[in-house]
Amino acid sequence: MGISGASGAVYARRLLECLLAAGHEVHLVVTEFGRRLLADELAVDRLDLSTLVPALAGDADAAARLVIHPHKDVGAVIASGSFLHDGMVVVPCSSTALGYIATGSGGNLLGRAAMVTLKERRRLILVHRESPLSLIDIRNMEAVTLAGGVIAPANPGWYLGPRSLDDLVDFVAGKCLDLLDVPHALKTRWEAAAQSNAHPSR
Numbered sequence: 001m002g003i004s005g006a007s008g009a010v011y012a013r014r015l016l017e018c019l020l021a022a023g024h025e026v027h028l029v030v031t032e033f034g035r036r037l038l039a040d041e042l043a044v045d046r047l048d049l050s051t052l053v054p055a056l057a058g059d060a061d062a063a064a065r066l067v068i069h070p071h072k073d074v075g076a077v078i079a080s081g082s083f084l085h086d087g088m089v090v091v092p093c094s095s096t097a098l099g100y101i102a103t104g105s106g107g108n109l110l111g112r113a114a115m116v117t118l119k120e121r122r123r124l125i126l127v128h129r130e131s132p133l134s135l136i137d138i139r140n141m142e143a144v145t146l147a148g149g150v151i152a153p154a155n156p157g158w159y160l161g162p163r164s165l166d167d168l169v170d171f172v173a174g175k176c177l178d179l180l181d182v183p184h185a186l187k188t189r190w191e192a193a194a195q196s197n198a199h200p201s202r
Helices: 009-021 032-043 058-065 095-102 109-119 137-146 166-180 192-197
Strands: 025-032 065-070 089-092 124-126
Touching: 009 025, 009 032, 009 058, 009 089, 009 166, 025 095, 025 109, 058 065, 058 124, 089 095, 089 166, 095 109, 095 124, 095 137, 109 124, 124 137, 124 166
Parallel strands: 025 065, 089 124
Antiparallel strands: none
């Protein structure tokens, strides 16, 4: 999992919480701008379980399954194609990160891990959060898509009748979990709307 500098730190926190709570091991890399994002939006002043996911603070098992890598360490295990994993998500993904991933740049660990994920034909999901899009962004998205990646913009659906910001955050986190084939109980799918009789406006 990667965190870059686009706004939307709450999406990263919720996805990380869901993955760890479900018992998964998560390797995390945060760029310099990602660290500033976490500080600005979530008041995270250090990278550890208690600050990143307060809901799991004190959970020793979850802490053991969260592996945090320095973003400049391009020799970290996740930079190698021999490291087996089920997929990589960059959330939020800035246009800057999108650009160096689209061009196969491995100048930092986030870019290198994404490049390796694509070349090994594993799932790469980029939760782009910036708007509007320039032609450069659109072409970079095309390049990532043609290489096998998935562009999943942070566009929450409204058909579930969200009543809080948490509902909207859960929608995006749930979409990422679905794309990773990770089972979850978040109410993010159309059938949940049908069951609750929450229909979209006509």
